Amino acid sequence: MIKGIYTAASGMVSLQLKNEVITNNIANVNTTGFKREGVFRKTLIDKVKILKMNSGDFVNLDEVDEVRIDFKQGNLYSTGNPLDTAIDGKGFFSVQTPNGIRYTRNGSFTIDNERYLTTTNGYRLLGQNGPIQINGQNVFIGDDGSIIVDGQIVENLRIMDFPEPYVMNKIGDGLFEADETQAIPARNFKIKQGFLEESNVNAVKEMVDLIELSRDYDSNQRTITIQDSTLDKAVNEVGRITR
Amino acid sequence: MSRVLRTAATGMLAQQLFVDTIANNMANVNTNGFKKSKVEFQDLLYQTLRTAGSSNLQGTFVPTELQVGNGTRPAATQKIFSQGEISYTGNPLDIAIDGAGFFQINKPDGTIAYTRDGTFKISDQGFLVTSDGLELEPQITIPDNAERVEIGIDGNVYAKLYAQEELQNLGQITLVKFINPAGLRSLGQNLYEATFASGPPQIGVPNEQAFGRLLQGYLESSNVDVIEEMVNMIIAQRAYEINSKAVQTADDMMNTANNLRR
Numbered sequence: 001m002i003k004g005i006y007t008a009a010s011g012m013v014s015l016q017l018k019n020e021v022i023t024n025n026i027a028n029v030n031t032t033g034f035k036r037e038g039v040f041r042k043t044l045i046d047k048v049k050i051l052k053m054n055s056g057d058f059v060n061l062d063e064v065d066e067v068r069i070d071f072k073q074g075n076l077y078s079t080g081n082p083l084d085t086a087i088d089g090k091g092f093f094s095v096q097t098p099n100g101i102r103y104t105r106n107g108s109f110t111i112d113n114e115r116y117l118t119t120t121n122g123y124r125l126l127g128q129n130g131p132i133q134i135n136g137q138n139v140f141i142g143d144d145g146s147i148i149v150d151g152q153i154v155e156n157l158r159i160m161d162f163p164e165p166y167v168m169n170k171i172g173d174g175l176f177e178a179d180e181t182q183a184i185p186a187r188n189f190k191i192k193q194g195f196l197e198e199s200n201v202n203a204v205k206e207m208v209d210l211i212e213l214s215r216d217y218d219s220n221q222r223t224i225t226i227q228d229s230t231l232d233k234a235v236n237e238v239g240r241i242t243r
Numbered sequence: 244m245s246r247v248l249r250t251a252a253t254g255m256l257a258q259q260l261f262v263d264t265i266a267n268n269m270a271n272v273n274t275n276g277f278k279k280s281k282v283e284f285q286d287l288l289y290q291t292l293r294t295a296g297s298s299n300l301q302g303t304f305v306p307t308e309l310q311v312g313n314g315t316r317p318a319a320t321q322k323i324f325s326q327g328e329i330s331y332t333g334n335p336l337d338i339a340i341d342g343a344g345f346f347q348i349n350k351p352d353g354t355i356a357y358t359r360d361g362t363f364k365i366s367d368q369g370f371l372v373t374s375d376g377l378e379l380e381p382q383i384t385i386p387d388n389a390e391r392v393e394i395g396i397d398g399n400v401y402a403k404l405y406a407q408e409e410l411q412n413l414g415q416i417t418l419v420k421f422i423n424p425a426g427l428r429s430l431g432q433n434l435y436e437a438t439f440a441s442g443p444p445q446i447g448v449p450n451e452q453a454f455g456r457l458l459q460g461y462l463e464s465s466n467v468d469v470i471e472e473m474v475n476m477i478i479a480q481r482a483y484e485i486n487s488k489a490v491q492t493a494d495d496m497m498n499t500a501n502n503l504r505r
Contacts, residue, residue, distance in 0.1 A: 024312035027254030111423035
């Protein structure tokens, strides 16, 4: 009986986390190169295993198993800016940060005062041979990631991929952190100059998830109140001696 | 729980800034030489609830972290320096730049500002000035007995003086360009200022390299595309709405939790 209350309460706790994740997706519906996250809860079999393992009446409250990043391709849209680049296909831009190499799908680049290509945060974009300096006027970025300045190929973009499933963490500012030793040169991608990748958040899907979640939360709450009233009856009415 | 409210609030604030930028672009749809802006968003820091490599109840190690994000923030407002449409006005002192260059304008404080707006006038002292009366650099003086002013695509300014056969050269208009024009700071009055990010100005003559040629009697219109801005406005408004729905859902859930105990 009491176990049921805990189970419903654990449902409410994990739904709160799910709500936080969905809200973060929604907040980033217009963030360039953003990848949405999905919450995965433990399957029933897993739960039974946990219950069996912890013999006795302990119920695991931490139901959320994983917040997984959905790396599905976002739509590409044209901006007309020569330094906006998008990856059509798999792979990530490599970016030099003070803490080491980080990866991003946000190809909105600019040039710093020393003529290096950087992200809007000022982190330098990496080519095969380190940061990319642009000495010239006309920058053309080819399909294969080659950077052509005034007709000369000066560098190739360092587009890396990782074995699937991706084991990457988000660190904010559109950057991903990954195990550097796992990085392999990406294949089957096309670089599109003058394009950016939209957030892959689908507003309709997030809205439906939000409604579903809200109703789930309600029913868990109802379960608790019903069990509470049943307990109330058991405690206060079953034992009552009527005259 | 209150994290949800804060996250959704960052989303609403970001969309507000998006609409602000669109509104400014739309307001300047007929401003000569105006360049549209675009807002760039980034996700905020993530909070790690469970680190990778910790063991779970089944005794295996979790490969990824359990992370929750905190919303979004505007990262940059970027000017897009695509060429605006060049339209014919017939006014001899209207000059359009067909290329990447900027005119240099002397500000009253002695510093130089840059503009793409080529609607020049003649001041009471005969100097070429902007509509606000700021002098063009290098200074060009139009003599008061000039009948006609000719400006070549290379920036050379000639005047046909009264009772003279030959054209007189009054000087050459020079242009500047920047390695990263998106890094220029807008000052209003169609003027820009060089910054650390834009790089120093490189001075050159028109019709050489990528400075662009000068077209007399033409003006460059705003590069704002009304349809694109309208579409962006719809996107921003819907994104604002859905963020407000997230606030509402969080509020409903808190209400539900509060009703646990009757």
